[in-house]
Amino acid sequence: MSDLAIDIRNVAKRYAEHVAVRDLSLQVPRGAVYGLLGPNGAGKTTTIRMILNIIVPDSGTIELFGQPHLTNGATDRIGYLPEERGLYKKMQVRRVLRFLAELKGVPGKLAEARIEEWLERFQLRTPEKDWGLAKIDELSRGMQQKVQFIGTLLHDPDLVILDEPFSGLDPINAQALKDTVVDLKARGKTVIFSTHLMDNAERLCDAVCIIARGDKVLDGPVTAVKAAHGGRVIALAVGGESRPAIAHILADRTLVSRVDDQNRFYEINLAPGADPQRLLQRVVETGAAIQRFELVQPSLHQIFLERVGASGVEEGMSGQG
Amino acid sequence: MDKVSLRKLGVVFKREYLERVRSKWFLVGTLLGPVFFAMITVLPILISTKTHASTDLANVTIIDATGSGIGERVAGALRQRFPLSPVPQVRSVDAASIGAEEDRAMLAVRDKETRGYLVLDSTTVAGTSARYAGRNAGSIGDVEQITSIVRQQVLAQRLQSEGIDAKRVAALTGTRLEVRTERIGDSGREQGSGLGAAFLGYIVALLLYMMIVLYGQTVLRGVMEEKTTRVAEVVVSSVDTDTLLAGKIFGIGLVAVTQVLAWVALSIALAVYGGPLLAKKLGAGAFAASAIPSISVPALGALLLYFVLGFIFYASLFAAIGAMVNSQEDVQQASMPVMLLLVSTVIFMTPITTNPGSALARTMSLLPFSAPILMPLRMTLVSVPWYEVAGSLAGVVVACLAAIWVSARIYRVGLLMYGKRPTFGELARWVRHAG
Numbered sequence: 001m002s003d004l005a006i007d008i009r010n011v012a013k014r015y016a017e018h019v020a021v022r023d024l025s026l027q028v029p030r031g032a033v034y035g036l037l038g039p040n041g042a043g044k045t046t047t048i049r050m051i052l053n054i055i056v057p058d059s060g061t062i063e064l065f066g067q068p069h070l071t072n073g074a075t076d077r078i079g080y081l082p083e084e085r086g087l088y089k090k091m092q093v094r095r096v097l098r099f100l101a102e103l104k105g106v107p108g109k110l111a112e113a114r115i116e117e118w119l120e121r122f123q124l125r126t127p128e129k130d131w132g133l134a135k136i137d138e139l140s141r142g143m144q145q146k147v148q149f150i151g152t153l154l155h156d157p158d159l160v161i162l163d164e165p166f167s168g169l170d171p172i173n174a175q176a177l178k179d180t181v182v183d184l185k186a187r188g189k190t191v192i193f194s195t196h197l198m199d200n201a202e203r204l205c206d207a208v209c210i211i212a213r214g215d216k217v218l219d220g221p222v223t224a225v226k227a228a229h230g231g232r233v234i235a236l237a238v239g240g241e242s243r244p245a246i247a248h249i250l251a252d253r254t255l256v257s258r259v260d261d262q263n264r265f266y267e268i269n270l271a272p273g274a275d276p277q278r279l280l281q282r283v284v285e286t287g288a289a290i291q292r293f294e295l296v297q298p299s300l301h302q303i304f305l306e307r308v309g310a311s312g313v314e315e316g317m318s319g320q321g
Numbered sequence: 322m323d324k325v326s327l328r329k330l331g332v333v334f335k336r337e338y339l340e341r342v343r344s345k346w347f348l349v350g351t352l353l354g355p356v357f358f359a360m361i362t363v364l365p366i367l368i369s370t371k372t373h374a375s376t377d378l379a380n381v382t383i384i385d386a387t388g389s390g391i392g393e394r395v396a397g398a399l400r401q402r403f404p405l406s407p408v409p410q411v412r413s414v415d416a417a418s419i420g421a422e423e424d425r426a427m428l429a430v431r432d433k434e435t436r437g438y439l440v441l442d443s444t445t446v447a448g449t450s451a452r453y454a455g456r457n458a459g460s461i462g463d464v465e466q467i468t469s470i471v472r473q474q475v476l477a478q479r480l481q482s483e484g485i486d487a488k489r490v491a492a493l494t495g496t497r498l499e500v501r502t503e504r505i506g507d508s509g510r511e512q513g514s515g516l517g518a519a520f521l522g523y524i525v526a527l528l529l530y531m532m533i534v535l536y537g538q539t540v541l542r543g544v545m546e547e548k549t550t551r552v553a554e555v556v557v558s559s560v561d562t563d564t565l566l567a568g569k570i571f572g573i574g575l576v577a578v579t580q581v582l583a584w585v586a587l588s589i590a591l592a593v594y595g596g597p598l599l600a601k602k603l604g605a606g607a608f609a610a611s612a613i614p615s616i617s618v619p620a621l622g623a624l625l626l627y628f629v630l631g632f633i634f635y636a637s638l639f640a641a642i643g644a645m646v647n648s649q650e651d652v653q654q655a656s657m658p659v660m661l662l663l664v665s666t667v668i669f670m671t672p673i674t675t676n677p678g679s680a681l682a683r684t685m686s687l688l689p690f691s692a693p694i695l696m697p698l699r700m701t702l703v704s705v706p707w708y709e710v711a712g713s714l715a716g717v718v719v720a721c722l723a724a725i726w727v728s729a730r731i732y733r734v735g736l737l738m739y740g741k742r743p744t745f746g747e748l749a750r751w752v753r754h755a756g
Binding site: 016049052053054072073075076078080081082084085086087088089090091095099100102103104105148151152 | 323324325328329332333336340344546547550551552554555556557558559560561737739750754
């Protein structure tokens with residue numbers, strides 16, 4: 001039994017106008033919460049669709065739990081919540097859910113029992129009202145999102161793939177989704193989610209992979225990624241009146257490659273080869289009132305900007321994800 | 322097809338079938354169908370009996386320029402045939418003043434004093450022609466009646482001029498012959514009248530067309546719904562597009578078959594309980610003429626086969642269109658080519674019904690896109706050689722496979738492609754690269 005949930009090797013997908021994924025390899029360990037990060041158009045959705053065998057890669061191999069993903073029924077172990085969500089509008093909630101469960105191979109009786117469990121858990125069935133009998137288009141947007149989650153998880157998948165799960169969610173459902181992810185992890189399931197929101201990834205993920213323009217930029221456990229990028233970021237706070245005095249130092253490209261003004265402090269990326277001590281010395285020389293000077297662990301957001309740059313964000317626009 | 326795909330096919334099939342059969346519209350359509358068919362079957366009978374009973378047919382002006390008294394004879398015959406009608410006016414004139422008399426008669430028709438006028442001249446005596454003008458000149462039944470009376474009277478006049486006694490002439494010519502028709506096929510004499518067969522063929526072809534259009538478009542709408550609601554992505558992550566497409570087409574096809582079977586059952590019930598009532602009202606003769614001719618079992622099998630193949634052919638094309646479009650506005654334009662194929666088929670229904678042996682009929686019943694509708698029509702009218710049926714079936718099967726192949730590819734790519742409608746160039750690329 002492989003200890004990898006997903007093993008992608010040298011996968012590529014080209015379209016007539018552009019390359020969606022260029023020679024991508026990545027490994028997702030079993031039981032991990034894994035973030036697939038990248039700007040819009042980086043190739044996240046294409047990668048996910050290839051894992052699910054919705055799109056056939058031009059080259060490369062994909063294995064799920066140690067088996068080729070084309071193996072019969074292999075994708076039935078995946079629960080998928082796509083970025084573009086929707087359900088049959090005129091269909092009754094219970095029937096939609098039962099249909100989705102049966103497609104994944106859950107026998108009707110078992111599906112029915114689980115549907116009741118989930119409806120109750122997500123408060124779609126209360127003593128006053130049973131929304132399970134309503135048609136999808138009679139539900140509020142938030143309730144439809146809940147039904148969609150249930151549909152994703154009803155067959156108790158070993159691997160859950162969530163594509164931009166937080167986009168368009170109201171805060172309550174976002175919290176419910178986060179709780180669900182934590183719960184899935186606790187039950188030994190593997191969760192992959194793609195996002196361009198680094199804060200979510202930072203809070204939830206054990207490991208991440210950053211892709212941009214169809215290429216992998218970096219991957220690995222979050223702690224390792226941060227450690228690898230540590231020591232090059234400095235949090236600097238000075239008294240408000242001293243700010244103008246140090247402006248010319250921050251503009252010095254031999255010392256500082258990028259500054260992110262966080263209002264209460266500057267988040268400074270050191271230029272390649274620059275010495276933090278030299279920076280401190282220069283600031284002290286100006287006589288500025290230093291309140292904080294600290295070598296910090298960069299946020300994923302910082303790492304992302306540093307490695308991908310603003311250009312990577314700009315160019316992502318094909319809509320193929 | 323492997324076991325997993327087969328199970329998934331079943332799940333998709335079940336959803337497509339049950340969701341539609343359970344809908345209100347299906348119930349309404351199923352109940353109203355027989356009423357509609359009763360209307361289109363009974364109405365023509367009602368109309369034709371009404372023309373038989375047309376009582377004021379004799380309310381005409383007869384312009385007699387023969388100088389032989391045929392005008393009076395015709396008037397007499399008309400009076401006799403239509404005792405309830407206002408009596409015909411006979412104007413005996415010379416050939417030169419026909420025009421003036423016609424103008425006068427026309428005014429009378431225009432002012433609705435008479436229904437029309439009949440011109441008898443030297444050509445009538447010669448037995449070649451007469452002329453009728455009137456408001457009912459377009460009614461085949463009325464003109465047929467007048468023609469037969471004039472013909473009879475010219476004949477009577479000739480017999481009398483040969484010296485035969487007037488009473489004998491009346492006895493000899495006073496026949497009202499009706500021709501009953503019977504069809505002869507490969508297996509000899511067949512039950513039911515030839516006209517009944519024509520009527521049945523027409524209904525069957527119309528029904529085939531209707532079901533293909535209605536349920537073909539249901540497939541289109543179903544695909545479009547999955548695409549526009551974005552449910553498609555969840556579904557295709559669990560089942561491959563070929564299985565999904567097949568399940569959809571079979572599921573909806575079975576809905577169509579269910580509906581037709583329900584219609585047949587309801588119609589039989591209606592005929593059994595409503596038929597005698599109708600017969601009493603219209604007179605047994607009128608109803609017997611249109612009694613449903615029996616169909617042989619092989620013919621029924623062929624009919625079902627043509628429906629299934631025709632439906633698969635058109636449904637896969639409609640599915641491809643559903644996968645191409647993103648909005649209701651696009652649908653009409655995008656489905657135009659397929660609708661044109663279907664409509665061009667229907668246009669030929671009438672010429673083929675009247676002349677089922679023509680080259681046109683043979684060609685159209687062999688072309689794959691029209692064969693599913695027009696071959697069953699031809700088969701109910703005349704006996705078609707087995708090799709023509711086999712050839713047309715083979716053609717339809719090939720066309721089906723081609724349509725499925727192309728459509729499955731367009732469907733696979735188009736289902737998750739949002740944005741503008743593809744151009745022909747892009748479609749061709751979808752088909753090429755969808756492997």
